[in-house]
Amino acid sequence: MSDPPTTDAGDELESYSSLGLTVPYSQKDNAKFPKVLLLLSAYLDKIVKENEELLDSSKIKESTTIFHGQRVPELSIKLYAERIFKYAQCSPSCFVLGLIYMERYLQQPNIYMTSFSVHRLLITSVVVAAKFIDDS
Numbered sequence: 001m002s003d004p005p006t007t008d009a010g011d012e013l014e015s016y017s018s019l020g021l022t023v024p025y026s027q028k029d030n031a032k033f034p035k036v037l038l039l040l041s042a043y044l045d046k047i048v049k050e051n052e053e054l055l056d057s058s059k060i061k062e063s064t065t066i067f068h069g070q071r072v073p074e075l076s077i078k079l080y081a082e083r084i085f086k087y088a089q090c091s092p093s094c095f096v097l098g099l100i101y102m103e104r105y106l107q108q109p110n111i112y113m114t115s116f117s118v119h120r121l122l123i124t125s126v127v128v129a130a131k132f133i134d135d136s
Contacts, residue, residue, distance in 0.1 A: 033086075091134055
């Protein structure tokens with residue numbers, strides 16, 4: 001009889017590694033991270049850049065939300081996502097659901113994801129997703 005599946009982040013990371021779904025290393029250390037983090041951060045970087053160019057080139061007024069910081073964080077989106085994964089110990093699927101939550105939030109009029117809000121939106125959406133997916 002086979003062992004029941006575990007929810008330990010380390011075991012999940014091993015299974016992701018065996019399928020080739022991990023990035024070999026991070027810029028900060030030699031830990032392995034799921035490829036979804038790299039894809040998510042590249043996508044968010046692209047959206048932030050497009051939104052900031054749109055806001056700079058047009059007369060669209062952005063609404064300041066609770067997610068806007070006073071300054072842009074020094075940590076890149078990729079390193080921030082890796083840090084969340086490392087310390088929150090949530091499953092990689094939480095990042096996918098977190099992106100869905102972010103996209104739904106951004107459907108509101110005059111709400112744009114910029115470098116002032118992307119980090120806070122990411123952590124909030126991943127925590128809510130983890131509560132939904134990983135909590136029993």
